[in-house]
């Protein structure tokens with residue numbers, strides 16, 4: 001369990017003081033895959049670096065299983081850090097060492113016997129599917145393979161927590177997918193808590209259970225990923241979700257003065273997605289409904305999405321159909337020329 005309590009971080013620079021984190025409060029449960037998303041400069045990396053004390057907080061405390069790591073002395077901190085693995089956007093591998101040596105590195109500094117190191121590295125090479133590359137150097141690997149080495153190295157000391165700072169930002173979409181799958185498996189198999197910093201909503205959607213949105217160094221929204229997707233509250237999350245909301249294609253005009261037609265955006269979550277609300281509406285109110293466009297995503301086995309529908313019929317029937325939709329557990333927006 002990680003509790004981040006009233007954490008602030010200020011840097012002193014030649015140009016004065018820079019606030020990187022402003023009174024951050026987060027609770028992360030054991031076994032969570034917890035996402036932190038925000039725009040560049042929001043403070044994501046700084047927050048992650050405070051969790052393993054690569055940075056010291058200016059104010060507040062960070063409790064890991066009840067122990068305030070901001071107060072640990074050097075030797076206790078060294079022990080705690082062994083239980084926190086970290087992976088990076090640019091992998092941070094030792095370029096003059098082989099894959100095997102890179103993974104063995106954190107074990108060597110933990111003064112573990114050569115025999116035990118060999119056993120552990122062999123296991124880890126299997127976990128990340130790089131057994132055949134054990135003698136290769138990082139320069140001979142693809143980006144995805146390098147990140148697999150980074151992940152194996154982070155796992156070496158059997159951590160309880162993995163911190164991931166933009167681990168897939170330098171990778172193509174297919175490689176990203178395979179790395180996210182690996183992280184998901186690691187979380188499931190070993191119960192490791194994973195904190196994922198990213199600026200990509202797709203990473204949050206595909207990997208995380210919970211999410212915090214950071215805007216201007218403050219947490220502005222946090223909760224279940226599914227709730228964020230179905231009901232984003234802040235400017236930042238709406239901006240990140242922009243591409244997942246169905247938009248009216250260019251060339252389709254909304255005539256919001258014509259009572260015989262209405263164009264509506266229907267957003268839904270979970271089981272609503274499977275209810276035949278359109279066909280029921282058509283039958284009940286003798287209207288026509290054309291689906292103009294739509295976008296449905298699967299998030300943690302739930303469907304979240306939106307459809308844009310054009311409803312046509314008599315003035316009364318169109319009004320009744322809209323009323324019917326509004327009374328269901330669906331979010332309805334009647335599109336006007338100003339909300340396209």
Ligand SMILES: Nc1ncnc2c1ncn2[C@@H]1O[C@H](COP(=O)(O)OP(=O)(O)OP(=O)(O)O)[C@@H](O)[C@H]1O
Pocket residue numbers: 011012013018019020038039040041042043044045046047199
């Ligand atoms: N060592 C430092 N010295 C001075 N200012 C810093 C330092 N590290 C970070 N900052 C400042 O703190 C703020 C937050 O930076 P941080 O790197 O945490 O952002 P981020 O959300 O990770 O951004 P990005 O998405 O670009 O990686 C920024 O204004 C940054 O300039």
Ligand SMILES: [Mg+2]
Pocket residue numbers: 044045046
């Ligand atoms: Mg960063």
